Every structure is written in structure tokens, then in C-alpha cells.
Amino acid sequence: MRFHSRKWVKPEDLNPNGTLFGGRLLEWIDEEAALYTIIQLENSRIVTKYISEINFMSSAKEGDIVELGMEVTKFGKSSLTLKCEARNKMTRETILTVDNIIMVNLNEHGKPTPHGKTEVEFVKDRLK
Numbered sequence: 001m002r003f004h005s006r007k008w009v010k011p012e013d014l015n016p017n018g019t020l021f022g023g024r025l026l027e028w029i030d031e032e033a034a035l036y037t038i039i040q041l042e043n044s045r046i047v048t049k050y051i052s053e054i055n056f057m058s059s060a061k062e063g064d065i066v067e068l069g070m071e072v073t074k075f076g077k078s079s080l081t082l083k084c085e086a087r088n089k090m091t092r093e094t095i096l097t098v099d100n101i102i103m104v105n106l107n108e109h110g111k112p113t114p115h116g117k118t119e120v121e122f123v124k125d126r127l128k
């Protein structure tokens with residue numbers, strides 16, 4: 001799994017317990033999944049269709065750095081299935097894992113459309 005982005009836990013990201021608010025982390029993950037999908041599918045009209053069980057295993061506190069990792073587990077016809085892990089860079093603990101995030105490629109009418117991709121592509125290879 002590649003960890004593409006990092007987030008800094010700020011006061012506005014905390015819950016009343018003083019730790020990272022779960023909803024904020026899910027927002028970060030959804031955005032990261034969307035950005036990853038847009039880049040892979042080369043289409044900005046994509047949506048999140050389904051997110052499987054989310055297992056919160058540990059947390060983060062103010063000032064901690066959270067890393068978000070994504071991995072493609074399946075290329076469907078119009079869909080892309082991702083696996084995700086969020087980990088705390090300070091404690092080295094896994095904060096949560098999500099086994100399946102299903103993203104769907106849409107056409108200009110907002111309907112699912114084949115993306116034609118079958119493997120992960122790297123931007124550096126596209127430039128050749």
C-alpha cells in the first residue's frame with residue numbers, strides 16, 4: 001500500500017474526548033479516495049458508491065501526523081475498489097482500516113460508464 005498524503009491533527013479536528021474526531025478522519029479518507037480515483041481513472045466525474053465496515057483501532061491527538069494509504073484491490077467495469085489504512089506517524093499505530101471503498105466512474109449524464117482501466121498507472125509512466 002502506498003501512503004500518498006499526510007494530515008496534521010489540529011484543534012478543530014478533535015472530539016470532546018480530546019482525540020481525533022472519527023468523522024473528520026472519514027472526510028479525509030473520502031477525499032483521498034476521490035483524488036486517487038480521479039488520477040487513476042483520468043476522470044473527475046467519479047463518486048463514492050459504497051464504504052465497507054470501518055474498524056477504528058487507535059486514535060491520534062492534537063499535533064499528531066496521520067498518513068493515509070490507498071491500494072486498488074479490483075478494477076471493475078465502471079468501478080474501482082480500494083482498500084485503505086490510516087496510520088499515526090507518531091505512534092506508528094494503525095488508526096483504522098477500510099477493506100472496501102467502491103468508487104464509480106460516471107459519464108457527463110452522471111451515469112456509470114466503463115473506465116477502461118485494468119491496472120494501476122503511475123504519472124511518471126504516463127509522461128513517457
Ligand SMILES: CC(=O)SCCNC(=O)CCNC(=O)[C@H](O)C(C)(C)COP(=O)(O)OP(=O)(O)OC[C@H]1O[C@@H](n2cnc3c(N)ncnc32)[C@H](O)[C@@H]1OP(=O)(O)O
Pocket residue numbers: 030034046047048049050075076077078079080102104110111112
Ligand atoms: C467523492 C464523494 O464523496 S461522491 C458523493 C457521495 N456519493 C454519491 O452521491 C453517489 C450517489 N449514488 C449514485 O449516484 C448512484 O448510486 C451511482 C451512479 C454511484 C451508481 O448507480 P447504479 O445504478 O447503482 O450503478 P450500477 O448498478 O450500474 O453499478 C455501478 C458499479 O457500482 C458497483 N456497485 C453498485 N452498488 C454496489 C454496492 N452496494 N457494493 C459494491 N459495488 C456496487 C456495481 O457492481 C458496478 O460496478 P462495475 O461497473 O464495475 O461492475
